[in-house]
Amino acid sequence: MASSSGKSFLGRFGVHIAVFVFVAIWTIPTLGILVSSLRDKDQLIVSGWWTALSTSSQTEAGRLPGASAQIEKDGKFVIEGNIFGDGPARNISAFGIKAQQPTQYEAGTVADLGEGVSLQLNADGSFVMQSPKAFEGDRGQRVYYASSAPPRFTTDNYQTVLFSEGIGRSFINSLTVTIPATIIPILIAAYAAYALAWMRFPGRALLIAVIIGLLVVPLQMSLIPLLKLYNGVGLFFGVPAKTYLGIWLAHTGFGLPFAIYLLRSYIAGLPREIMESARIDGASDFEIFVKIVLPLSFPVLASFAIFQFLWVWNDLLVAMVFLGSGSDQLVLTGKLNALLGSRGGDWEILTTSAFVTIIVPLIVFFSLQRYFVRGLLAGSVKGG
Amino acid sequence: MTAQILSAIFTIIIGVGGCVVYYWGANKILDAVFPSRGVSGAAAVDNLRRQGLIRPWLFVGPAMLIVTVYLVYPVIETLRLSFMDRGGENFVGFANYSWAFGDREFRNSIFNNLLWLAVVPAACTFFGLIIAVLTDKIWWGNIAKSLVFLPLAISFVGASVIWKFVYEYRAEGQTQIGILNAAVQYLGGNPQVWISTPFWNNFFLMVILIWIQTGFAMVILSSALRGIPEETIEAAVIDGANPFQIFWKIMVPQIWGSIAVVWTTITILVLKVFDIVLTMTNGQWNSQVLANLMFDWMFRGGGDFGRGAAIAVIIMLAVVPIMIWNIRQANREGGGGH
Missing domain, CATH: 1.20.5 (Single alpha-helices involved in coiled-coils or other helix-helix interfaces)
Structure with missing residues (x-):
């Protein structure tokens, strides 16, 4: 190459x-x-x-203290202080007294306000205003200034999002959905895959063809009948129609064709000799499966587990149909979708929530990338 | 919250435990009813044969049951419902279908879906192929591949937030915090409201799916490129072919099969695309697609199951040719293999 x-x-x-x-x-x-x-x-x-990483600058307005703060010094009336008060200091680059010219004077210079009045505003926010006559009125001089703040990084957003915006709760909900919905199909698919690969029984070829056909059936075909079915079951037994058990089974059903397909093609490729010798030693199919096939199939089981985990964790459609929108059932993707509607412009909330939702898949992805790629290749190249 | 964690752990143990108990228990019972050890030779052979008849069904039974309930039955039921009224009670013939093709929003969805089908699979395959070829030639190629691959792990909703932030619009003259508008303004253009400009917004939504799926195309095609015999390329080099000729005339024809797989996989995905449109525009500004329209009708005005089912069937029809091709392909392989 x-x-x-x-x-x-x-x-x-x-x-x-x-x-x-x-x-x-x-x-x-x-x-x-x-x-x-x-x-x-x-x-x-x-x-x-x-x-x-660079300092951000912004133009702000403030008001100096009124006449009550003045003191008489050397025959002049003086008001002194710091424009930031007790707040965090920022760096002032320029100031002005007209809204149209907020940066008329450079910081540290003396501005002539007319009638002998002068104002000096320093970079650190301290100011001195002097006048030959006494100041009058409670409202002090309006001052505009351009200040720059050093870059500030904080984990406050994460605290807000996790504990008061409900993302923490949704995180737990997502885990509640994802872990069983990943483990259950692996077991069921592994048994079926072994039977389809190594056991002889009538209808086997048809079953395999059905599984391959179902691989591409769009989820949309299942939603309405299942929604009706769930509502019917809920009504009949007087139980809620939207439960965690319901969504685990739904994800299991939707994941099974791919699981069986992926696992079968791997298990069918295991060496025949190992199984034959075990059978001669008197092992039953169940023993062969548990003691030989399962351990040997670890790589493909891991591949499927990663796929199913990512697919369930990232799913929005199934969760929206089969789970409620209360805080006890809303998963991360659903919560993020809801926040997009309710907190549309609050980017500190949205970006932080989005990062919380993608961090788990990213960790899984980076730590298990090898298995993920292997599954991807086995799952699609075989079909071609 | 603690209660939920505990109940989740509890149900996980029950659920997984239940599965284990079923498989283990069913086999134990089978062995007990038809014992093959500790009985006379003839009876043992007889019982072994009976075990062999029953055991496969114990193994595939649960999978068959779940697949039937969650996929086979719903497919048939959706077909039936598409000929029924909104509650699924009265037969209405082709009324839902004729409604669909007269509906402005539906026709807009079909048009947009065709647009997506024309652009996304092609773009993913094209970029995936280029990145696969280029990264093969440099020492940091694997790192580059990992980074391009990474969006595949991100949910469509998460990706939508990520790109909504890229597309963020502020009025002209203000500081842009969306990187796309900032770049446009830096180059002297006017900031645009990318996702609410009809027609063009489709492409800005497609970018999200292309961004996610290019990694998939890259991995499959990269592995296919590795499988090309060195000799074919060496022979072409000796014959004086330039890199472009080698790429188009030697490499691409040899990985045609993998390109087809990538193309069909992404085509199916595009037909089902839902989350991106829901979260970015919810079909406003003429950006509706079939999957989101179907979801909409499931709940709109209390839910119209007939129309929803009809839209689902139309999505399904588009997938059927790929399905038939897949089954044929698999049968051919099965015939030649074990």
């Missing part, structure tokens, strides 16, 4: 650039929400996340 690449230095350099551009396009969007979720929410709405 390497021999076919451009041999010139320019050609190789071009390949590096091209791959770098692709990688950038594919990672920047995710990076955006990660960075934003860690930013101070006031900074997040005034500047792009790509400027998160």
